[in-house]
Amino acid sequence: MLTAMLAQYSQQDVVIACAALNDYQVSEPIIGKISKQKHPNLDVTLTSNIDVLSELGKRKQNQILVGFSAQNDFNLAYGQQKLIEKNLDLIVINQISAMGSNQNEVILLTKKMQRQIPNQSKIIVAQAIVTAISEIIEERDK
Template sequence: AERGAEVLLISGPSALAVPPNVKAVQVESTNEMLEACLAAYDGVDIVIKAAAVADYRPRDVADQKIKKKTDDALTVVMDKNPDILKTLGAKKTHQVLVGFAAETQNLLANAREKVVKKNLDMIVANDVTAAGAGFNSDTNIVKFLYANGDVCELEQMPKVDVANRILDEALRIRNERA
């Protein structure tokens, strides 16, 4: 939005405020997020799917607290959530599709697999166990992997700088298609 783009943020519950000049759609579930993404998809040029939803959800949701009845274990049956990024990749026409791979092992192999399996133009991969990277840091160390197999390794930098590099690359890919 700060670069002048029309931005649509589709977000689950968050304590963060919606940035100025950003249109937001709030959702509660993975299925709602998928529906919102699909509803907007044809009208967008670039999708940056920055946050992953849970891979699984409980099959049954209790209306009230589940009380302990015995010392026995509780079994929770989980159903697989839809893969939003894969669904978007299968429906991609003109969009530039960027995903993320936060990994703890086999970074490049896992990221390459996602690029192919999900029909991505680019994936931002990082080893979340590395010092100065991941979730509990103001900096990150990422690699960009592209559909053509190229890899670009970035040095450690503030996350805002990583975000700007991601936008630069997404715009470059879009402009090369024009």
């Protein structure tokens, strides 16, 4: 995925990374069925996947980079840490409990702004995200 993203990245004004790869992958995948008789107990070793958003942040030139942080609760300190470490312009902190729902409550966070969007339709939340991106563009163009 990183290769595909990087091929287009320099041509983009805004990149919204609203989905992420798994944080981990199986180190040694097995193709086919695993027999219970031969392997009554299994140990699975996981390795970290590449963090595509971090890699984009390292290569950012003039793009506006937006990331999401799915959390169990609204941990602003963790959101701020991700904002800085990944070189984001905006991070959308949302709760895992909203997955599969038509509603969401989020916190939009930049280096200068924090805005809570109350629980409402995901369409309204998306509009709030686009508004925040527009504000970032306006601020840059001053």
